[in-house]
Amino acid sequence: MSEPKKVDRRKFIYAGLGAVALIAIGAAAYVAMNPPVVTVTTSTTVPTTSVITTTVPTTSVVTTTSVATTTVPTASVVTTTKTLIKEEITCIGHSVFWPLFGQGELLENFAKETGITVNYISCGHTDLREKVITQWLAGGSEYDAIIWSTTNLAKEYTQYMEPLDNYIERDKKEMEYDDIYPSLIKIGSKDGHVYEMPLRTGTNILFYRKDLFEQYGLATPVKTWDEYLEVAKQLTLDLNKDGTPDIYGAGVYGDSVYAYDASMDFIYGFGGHVLEEFEPGKWRCVLNSPEAIEGIQYYVDLYQKYKVCPPGTPQTNNEKLITAMQQELVATAIMYAPYAVNVNDPSKSKVPGKVGYQPRPVKKGMAFPGLNWASCWGILINKQSKKKNAAWEFIKFLTSKSSDMYMALRGNGPIRASTFNSSEFREKFGLQWVETFSAQLAKSVPPCDVAGTPTEIRDLMGREINAAITGQKSVKEVMDGLTQKINDILKARDYQV
């Protein structure tokens, strides 16, 4: 047995003091390495009469607050003090944006321009929603800016979002606001307030293999679903004659999340709707209408009855459908238009330059291109954020002309008319894609007919329609069940009286 070691009190105190001294030296070094604030003065014309006071906290070790006050008289030229401050904000958004930001290059450019560093948290669609909502419910201010699908602009969520009207009014001219599509601004608005500035737009179009269409003498555009089925049958090809197709004629989403997106193509494409406003402000589900049932039956039959879709269709999400097109597993795909950049990426795709585009088919007798859903992403400021001004600077930067073009050239659906009309954009993606995209977009509405219905509707539809695809339930059973459940949700959430 050894004697227990005695603690020398003096040594203990010395060690403690030493540790404190080390921390102090470290803090001093940190302060020395972070230069003081730089101030730049710019002139802007702001045609409003409101007085906006902005408080911009700094992040230096010695806590100071630099206050920039902007008094805005009636339509006169005023001097706005723009302060470059070393500040850090956190933005959370979908993983699709990271490559659009040039793997972070765009954020670095923003930091150089404004001094504001952005920590970008990238996650998938459902993860993003869950993280953000959980944080909102907890009253946290962790995220300053949030990239948010306009599908989720429900009235339950807007209480956690900062209305952007005053910011827009202040900086309208500077940000060339009128160049942004008003319809996209509308999608990000609710109850007369703008909550989200658009960042990405898109809708589903039909991608097809031009070479195969040419080889098999198939004409485009494929306008009706009947024609599409014939094309899909002809292009389901067993090239090595082993009894299993090597190329499937139709590629569609099908997993329990994306089945919702795909279902919109078929419901709208057959003249159906999800919800119907039977009185102003009162909605009911109409998924059991003959048109909606016919659309979903056609969708299910593509996979089950006609077997023109790959076996993995019930798990097909966006990534899997892109890969199926890239790897020649499917000859056509009804897919989100901005994915053209992925399909044509020569480092990953076997078919760059071989893909053609057209609006999604419709039921015979309906106008072509037909009504479709628009899926948009916007960016908003968290109401709880303590760095709202920095977050707004970031929003202004991301929605600026140059950023819109930067992201569009990397495959983003642009939000500005100037980007859409630019020769640079058109040359990069080809006139056929641009025209198809804009033609389909012009006929698109927010999903579910009304922007921001409860999240359960999307999840419920995805899961139930996936059950129909896998044959667990009949289409009629699914659509009747969905109608009942969605009406119950609408009732419980005061969307319907």
Added chain:
Amino acid sequence: MKLKRVYPYFLVSPIFLFLVIFLVYPTLYQVYLSFYDIYLLRPDKATYVGLTNYFKVLSDPNVIHSIYLTLLFTFLTVILELVLGLAIALLLDRSWKGIGILETIVLLPFFAMPIVSGLVWKFLWDADWGIINYLLSLIFGIKIGTLNWLGDPNLAFIAIVVTEVWNHTPFAVLVFLASLKAIPIQPIESAKIDGANPIQIFRHITLPFLTPAILIVLTFRTIFNLRVFDVIYSLTAGGPGNATYLMSINIYFSAFRYYQAGYGGALAVILLIITLIFGLIYFKILYGKLEV
């Protein structure tokens, strides 16, 4: 004297406090929530509904289906983990050269996080590009795409069972191996001298010694598999349709995706009761055995 009596309670008070804050309070609060109709996005509209959530839960065919799937999943995985774990442990209980490396390899899946296992297996099970279908096509000539592992409701259930068994069989191996190494050599040698064959030795000596270990594996794996979540969520998220919609997934979706805290709470309490029933039965048997 009084201080001496209080002192032990003082010493255990930090852990007691910890348990109250992080275990007892949330559990009781969960039970409390289950009596309310709370939509978390509008908590101001919460109303007391008594046992309504429980009636709703137990009359929902989807919940009954979830409970059935959970029990079936638990039964299959626990049995497979137990049998495979025991078999592997018996194989590894040798003094062969290189057995240490083999042990490490066998135990490796246990160190993989379930969420990572789920994501990796998701690729392996893929109908169009998965390596499992590729290997089956090479070995048995089954055409790629014929077996739609995650798209077919029955196959998807098999897929989650296999993935879970792969992930947690090493736990059983670890427990059994430790028990096997602790078995005294004398009874086995005596049995051998008396002419007992290996099966008789296993039946009459090894197995009785392993009984506490078997009960420990049964207890732990049953409790954990009843509330398994991560591997299922990352692999199928309850799909296709509701083919793998286990109770844990149902609770998660209700509470954290649909924000129905009361309904989700009632589901959680029901799962807690099921787990407690199993736990109590096992503990009773286990402690009975240990006392002997």
